[in-house]
Amino acid sequence: MAGSENHDTPEIPKFDNGPRLLIVAAAFYRDIADSLCAGAQAVIESAGGTFEIAEVPGALEIPAAIRLGHGSGKFDGFVALGCVIRGETTHYETVCTNSSRAISLMGLDAVCIGNGILTVETRRQAELRADPAGQNRGGGAALAALHLIALSERFAPGPKGIGFKPASEHIMVADSGIRQA
Numbered sequence: 001m002a003g004s005e006n007h008d009t010p011e012i013p014k015f016d017n018g019p020r021l022l023i024v025a026a027a028f029y030r031d032i033a034d035s036l037c038a039g040a041q042a043v044i045e046s047a048g049g050t051f052e053i054a055e056v057p058g059a060l061e062i063p064a065a066i067r068l069g070h071g072s073g074k075f076d077g078f079v080a081l082g083c084v085i086r087g088e089t090t091h092y093e094t095v096c097t098n099s100s101r102a103i104s105l106m107g108l109d110a111v112c113i114g115n116g117i118l119t120v121e122t123r124r125q126a127e128l129r130a131d132p133a134g135q136n137r138g139g140g141a142a143l144a145a146l147h148l149i150a151l152s153e154r155f156a157p158g159p160k161g162i163g164f165k166p167a168s169e170h171i172m173v174a175d176s177g178i179r180q181a
Helices: 030-046 059-072 091-108 123-130 137-154
Strands: 020-026 050-056 077-085 113-120
Touching (some): 030 050, 030 077, 030 113, 030 137, 059 091, 059 113, 077 123, 077 137, 113 137, 123 137
Parallel strands (some): 077 113
């Protein structure tokens, strides 16, 4: 049973400047979302980060809100929080598959997202996973986002010391005779 397994959790990364995160929380199961947010907030604050919270109706809206937040350029990373509890119809599969796929695709475009959307069979499973004093999946999602932010800073493009640098700060444009600063 997965509940009895030991899981290794990496330490919270260190930052020179605290990262700014957007927590996107689906309010469909408000009490679960509130618990997930509490866990995420504690982890972000312990890393010296700051956050804003954007609330959306359900898990399907989370990726769109993250895309909007990413487009603003105001955030270093994102935490996706919500809950999908299996019901009697196939809607569960639709919501789980499409929200997860959209988040994964943004991640492949180097958007730093910690996915804390719970996909469970029962409300009790959701409550156990969301509890900040228990499994703390909200904190785990925030930790994942922080680690991705740290990696993005580590691998950020920048001067590599190759190529050439002009002899002065003035650049000559070919055949124009005009100097540009």
